[in-house]
Amino acid sequence: MKRLIKTAFVGFGEVNSPQELIKEMCLKALGEIRSLGVEVVTTGVVTDDPAGKDVDRAIQDLKNHDFDSLIVCIAGWIPAHAVIAITDEFKDKPMLLWGLAGESKNGHVITPAPQAGTTALRKVFDDLGYQFKYVYNIIGKASPLEKIKCFLQAASAVKNMRSTKVGMMGFRDMKLYNTLYEGLSLKNSIGTDIEYFEMLEMVRRSECATEEEIDALLAKIKKEWHFEQEADEHFLKQGIRYYLAIRAIVEENRFDAISLKDVDGMKKILSFPPAMIFMLLSDELHVCTIPENDAMGAVTQLVVKQLTGQCAAYLEFYEFFESSVLLGVPDFVPREVVEGQIKVKPAAFGNISGGLLNISTMKTGKLTLVRLYNTGGKYFMHFCTGEGRLKSWEEAGWDYPAPQLPSLEVFPDTDVDSFVQKVAGQHYIIAYGDCTGLLRDFCYLNDIEIV
Secondary structure (H helix, E strand, O other): OOOOOEEEEEEEOOOOOOHHHHHHHHHHHHHHHHOOOOEEEEOOOEOOOOOOHHHHHHHHHHHOOOOOEEEEEEOOOOOHHHHHHHHHHHOOOOEEEEEOOOEEEOOEEEOOOHHHHHHOOHHHHHHOOOOEEEEEOOOOOOOOHHHHHHHHHHHHHHHHHOOOEEEEEOOOHHHOOOOOOOHHHHHHHOOOEEEEEOHHHHHHHHOOOOHHHHHHHHHHHHHHEEEOOOOOHHHHHHHHHHHHHHHHHHHHHOOOEEEEOHHHHHHOOOOOOOHHHHHHHHHOOOOEEEEOOOHHHHHHHHHHHHHHOOOOOEEEEEEEOOOOEEEEOOOOOOHHHEOOOEEEEEEEEOOEEEEEEEOOOEOOEEEEEEEEEEEOOEEEEEEEEEEEEOOOOOOOOEOOOOOOOOEEEEEEOOOHHHHHOOOOOOEEEEEEOOOHHHHHHHHHHHOOEEO
């Protein structure tokens, strides 16, 4: 779930401008911000009165509240010092420099000169090192509310990410390299902590699960999941025990995302493919889930979830075509991205047997593919929009008849080869819809380079 966006709003206008007009323009703009479902802290219109009473009052009003961003709304010409006196008190906050517009009557423009005010401030904001976005109204056109909302959401996500934690059971599954991370730069750049727990802790906790808890959840999944073949009840109960153990660890440590050592851990050591555990963690506990100790994949999920409120499912590349790429998963997808009922079946792959595979059909449509990654202490984000469609295919190695894995054939809104040459890992995170505006603002606020 997205957390509530909290912003502060201050309207400005020069002391000699028509005060009723300035107040009317600022009130209308404030109403538009509130229409976005945003929690707003505000104060009266600020002028450049010689005694500086408006500035002092505004600073005091804002200091009494917590907010994630500051909207500097310029309704007319305003000497820069009156604005900077306030913004410098909150220079740690992302800011939106918003110039309103006058009106036109029978081709005759009447304006209090708001863009004189914004243009006197834009470079000053830049030179002072503020993190800000500059937007402006045009006479006769609607306010750029979509751009404004994107920035406010990104600013809130930046703040929320500072306190996120990923729980990691095990380390470096399959000795992979691109699932690794650099802890100090990650904390400094994004704010996320990666914390480890041992498989032994999970196993021991699983032995404490009560039969009442297990039976209640077993009855629920039998009701909600469509089993295409009967599954071994002992296997299902064992999966629930493991889930309950990990749930306790997640709740105690306040993890926002979870990754498990999959191939060299759950499968190799416990002979238990963890697909159903991931399903329960995602759908019952609503945490981001990704396999194979993919640290940066989990952080990408948290970014996408904070920005969009979606579950931020992962997909893995399987094939490239001239105009599309095939992505799927060999284990699970969250309920949120499933079209229709959740479908599962027992399945075996190679030497790994006895697992419960999610074979649900994924939702199609416009989506965004995203991956955050780092090279040393520098962070990058690769993303692309495209159209997700269904495709008939199978992965070689599954028992006959091979399952139709949850998957999408994605037709990128760019040249496939240009996209593929920038791919940063086998796991990419999806969000339905075009989320590029949100991602761009988030990257700007975190000094993340877009590729």
